[in-house]
Amino acid sequence: MxxxxxxxxxxxxxxxxxxxxxxxxxxxxxxxxxxxxxxxxxxxxHPGAVMVIPLLDDGRVVLERQWRHPLGRVMVEFPAGKLDAGEDRLACARRELQEETGYTAREWAHAGVLHPVISYSTEFIDIWFARGLTAGERRLDEGEFLDVFAATPQELLAWCRDGRVTDAKTLTGALWLQNVLSGAWELDWRG
Structure with a gap:
């Protein structure tokens, strides 16, 4: 402080x-x-979590559709997941991307951190970008059900604007994505 x-x-x-x-x-x-x-x-x-913004070579991003019981609806989100005790944040990002989407990435860049609900939670979410994606088999957790799909950044931003995407981490991810793609914000990519 x-x-x-x-x-x-x-x-x-x-x-x-x-x-x-x-x-x-x-x-x-x-x-x-x-x-x-x-x-x-x-x-x-909360132990913290990660969110991944996966960039396909054709310019689209990988997203998920998942039922969120407290809201009683399917939400569109970037892949994300909770850190295991003692887990490295990049290792968690790699694990969550592969488990939920089947993709692995050649390059990673740390973007930043967000605190989604500062009034009643210690949760933080580490934001990662991934590119050089290779498709593979998903390994969903037991009881986890979700659809994986790709969309253009323009489609994602339109869904954010019209209220189809309301998830705080995905809205923050869209802000990062927009600024990275415009060249306003730079990333330090690592293999």
Missing amino acids: AEDDRHLAERALSREELLRGHFLHAVREQVALPDGSRATREFIL
């Missing part, structure tokens, strides 16, 4: 575990506010 941010900082006084499920870990903390008063904060502890 920057020294000039101290006047905004909250200090945790105590923590209570609310739920430790297979996927979610929820806690409640009592905090001291900058003015000395106290407040309660409830949030989800």
